[in-house]
Amino acid sequence: MPTKPKKSKSKLTLPSRGVDWLNNPIFNKGTAFTDAERDSLGLRGLLPPHVHSMTEQVLRVMNNFRSKPNDLERYIQLVSLQDRNETLFYRVVMDHLEDMLPIVYTPTVGRACQEFGSIFRRSRGLYISSRDRGQIEKVLRNWPIPDVRVIVVTDGERILGLGDLGASGMGIPIGKLSLYTACAGVDPRQCLPITIDVGTDNETLLKDTLYTGLRQKRIRGEEYDLLIAEFIDAVQKVFPKVLVQFEDFGNHNAFRLLERYRDQICTFNDDIQGTGSVALAGVLSSLLLNGGKLADQCILFFGAGEAGLGIADQIAAVLAEEGLSPAEARKRCWFVDSKGLIVEGRGNLTANKLPYAHAHADACPDLLAAVKSLKPTMLIGASGQGKAFTQEIVETMAKNNKRPIIFALSNPTSKAECTAEEVYAWSNGSAVFATGSPFAPVTLNGRTYVTGQGNNVYIFPGVGLAVVATGSRRVTDAMFIAAARTLASLVREDELAQGRVYPKLTRIHEVSLAIATAVAEEVYARDLATVKRPADLAAYIQASMYNPAYPDYSPSVQTSTVA
Ligand code: NAI
Numbered sequence: 001m002p003t004k005p006k007k008s009k010s011k012l013t014l015p016s017r018g019v020d021w022l023n024n025p026i027f028n029k030g031t032a033f034t035d036a037e038r039d040s041l042g043l044r045g046l047l048p049p050h051v052h053s054m055t056e057q058v059l060r061v062m063n064n065f066r067s068k069p070n071d072l073e074r075y076i077q078l079v080s081l082q083d084r085n086e087t088l089f090y091r092v093v094m095d096h097l098e099d100m101l102p103i104v105y106t107p108t109v110g111r112a113c114q115e116f117g118s119i120f121r122r123s124r125g126l127y128i129s130s131r132d133r134g135q136i137e138k139v140l141r142n143w144p145i146p147d148v149r150v151i152v153v154t155d156g157e158r159i160l161g162l163g164d165l166g167a168s169g170m171g172i173p174i175g176k177l178s179l180y181t182a183c184a185g186v187d188p189r190q191c192l193p194i195t196i197d198v199g200t201d202n203e204t205l206l207k208d209t210l211y212t213g214l215r216q217k218r219i220r221g222e223e224y225d226l227l228i229a230e231f232i233d234a235v236q237k238v239f240p241k242v243l244v245q246f247e248d249f250g251n252h253n254a255f256r257l258l259e260r261y262r263d264q265i266c267t268f269n270d271d272i273q274g275t276g277s278v279a280l281a282g283v284l285s286s287l288l289l290n291g292g293k294l295a296d297q298c299i300l301f302f303g304a305g306e307a308g309l310g311i312a313d314q315i316a317a318v319l320a321e322e323g324l325s326p327a328e329a330r331k332r333c334w335f336v337d338s339k340g341l342i343v344e345g346r347g348n349l350t351a352n353k354l355p356y357a358h359a360h361a362d363a364c365p366d367l368l369a370a371v372k373s374l375k376p377t378m379l380i381g382a383s384g385q386g387k388a389f390t391q392e393i394v395e396t397m398a399k400n401n402k403r404p405i406i407f408a409l410s411n412p413t414s415k416a417e418c419t420a421e422e423v424y425a426w427s428n429g430s431a432v433f434a435t436g437s438p439f440a441p442v443t444l445n446g447r448t449y450v451t452g453q454g455n456n457v458y459i460f461p462g463v464g465l466a467v468v469a470t471g472s473r474r475v476t477d478a479m480f481i482a483a484a485r486t487l488a489s490l491v492r493e494d495e496l497a498q499g500r501v502y503p504k505l506t507r508i509h510e511v512s513l514a515i516a517t518a519v520a521e522e523v524y525a526r527d528l529a530t531v532k533r534p535a536d537l538a539a540y541i542q543a544s545m546y547n548p549a550y551p552d553y554s555p556s557v558q559t560s561t562v563a
Pocket residue numbers: 158160161162250251271275278302303304305306307308336337338339381382383384385409410411412415435436437454455456
């Protein structure tokens with residue numbers, strides 16, 4: 001018998017009046033309340049008389065979804081549903097994941113953040129502003145559910161590839177946490193989106209009457225660090241078992257905060273570690289297509305920020321596991337940033353870039369020069385610079401490699417370094433290609449190519465599920481490498497044959513469970529768990545996953561609280 005996961009200790013108090021059942025998204029079933037429930041809960045007359053099944057409700061939502069004129073309207077529809085009836089929202093998202101992911105998350109969520117002030121309807125999550133110094137613990141205690149296990153927090157400074165969106169960045173933690181639930185079954189009641197509003201340097205927002213954040217420039221330096229330190233302390237007091245995921249911080253803060261807190265609390269940065277892991281998985285499965293070995297690759301990154309450096313660090317860690325010295329491992333990775341190729345002796349390099357500054361004779365002021373000089377086998381774009389992979393660059397990659405590996409990871413779609421159509425046309429179909437945002441399949445010379453989306457959603461929900469299920473005290477790089485290896489191992493032959501380097505998104509629940517199990521193995525191996533190891537880890541984790549189904553609130557089963 002598998003050990004049963006302990007249910008959350010925090011019980012939710014059931015609403016007392018009929019109308020409160022309808023106004024509470026956790027309990028609301030809308031027209032699916034049965035006759036018996038309508039009688040006992042005081043709902044008779046507050047709903048139209050016909051009782052609908054959840055399947056019929058899903059049909060209604062999908063009909064509406066398809067009739068909307070554009071994706072932003074679909075986003076607004078889904079967020080409104082989430083605010084009204086959380087169970088139905090997750091049923092819809094889980095059952096139509098391929099349609100829903102580009103709306104709930106990138107690329108549409110980027111547009112939603114840009115329009116946040118205009119489309120704002122109902123507040124979700126917690127806002128902590130620089131004016132809350134000295135009382136952040138009190139603010140956290142205003143959150144009505146005590147057993148929070150996953151926080152996604154942003155300060156809105158680097159939203160996707162869109163830059164500083166200040167408090168409008170709240171769409172990102174909300175969307176990301178929806179994916180923890182939709183893709184890995186982390187209980188939505190244990191998830192808390194937080195925006196730390198330290199101001200914005202975005203002049204357009206500061207002048208926008210409808211902007212929802214503080215009207216001030218970003219606080220920086222010691223004042224900023226003290227605010228974050230107070231936030232971390234308060235979180236530990238109020239939600240002692242929580243995992244804190246840092247999201248879309250500017251890269252000067254992201255690396256620092258990760259280094260400062262990774263050994264103190266249970267935390268990770270998805271832009272650095274999650275991206276590193278998903279891209280590593282794509283690299284490993286790409287090698288199955290071009291027949292190469294990781295140690296033989298020359299990998300050129302375009303963009304030396306959180307994503308690029310996060311990926312290189314994980315590739316180097318795997319190469320080190322395979323026997324290379326750390327310095328030799330890093331020599332497989334080269335970077336072009338806004339100032340050209342990063343080489344030994346180039347001035348003003350940050351500490352994170354320095355290990356990748358290798359000796360090189362040719363001056364390479366731009367990407368094309370670096371591609372010609374280094375002859376990389378892989379080109380990975382994480383620069384936020386749309387269209388940076390020109391025809392000449394892709395053709396040079398194709399001339400130098402039988403099957404060049406090209407990843408255009410920048411989001412949203414407009415920022416992708418090249419499109420799927422371009423890369424297959426310019427490489428005459430030889431490129432192994434993956435992107436950050438979704439692209440439709442491309443048919444060229446009678447063959448259809450399916451682009452893999454290197455979406456972090458393959459990784460972080462499974463990692464989060466493992467952390468929650470095991471009560472892990474820390475998140476380590478080794479967990480992300482375990483996740484990447486597992487993800488790469490799950491790509492099937494038929495998927496590879498289509499050019500995919502990731503499993504189909506429709507397999508996300510199977511993928512998340514496999515990743516959670518592999519990560520949990522790592523948690524137990526490193527003695528980081530606070531939950532006793534169950535006999536059957538996979539069965540235990542699976543049993544802990546949230547399934548959006550309506551509970552029965554009729555009088556025969558009703559109690560005053562629910563788990
Ligand atoms: P970042 O701001 O930390 O780094 C951007 C880097 O690009 C910096 O090194 C900067 O110097 C470089 N850059 C900017 N302009 C350049 C130019 N003209 N030429 C060469 N380099 C230039 O941002 P981060 O977090 O690294 O993200 C970069 C992009 O990757 C974003 O568009 C983001 O959406 C995307 N991304 C994709 C992910 C995925 O596909 N799974 C995950 C995380 C990020």
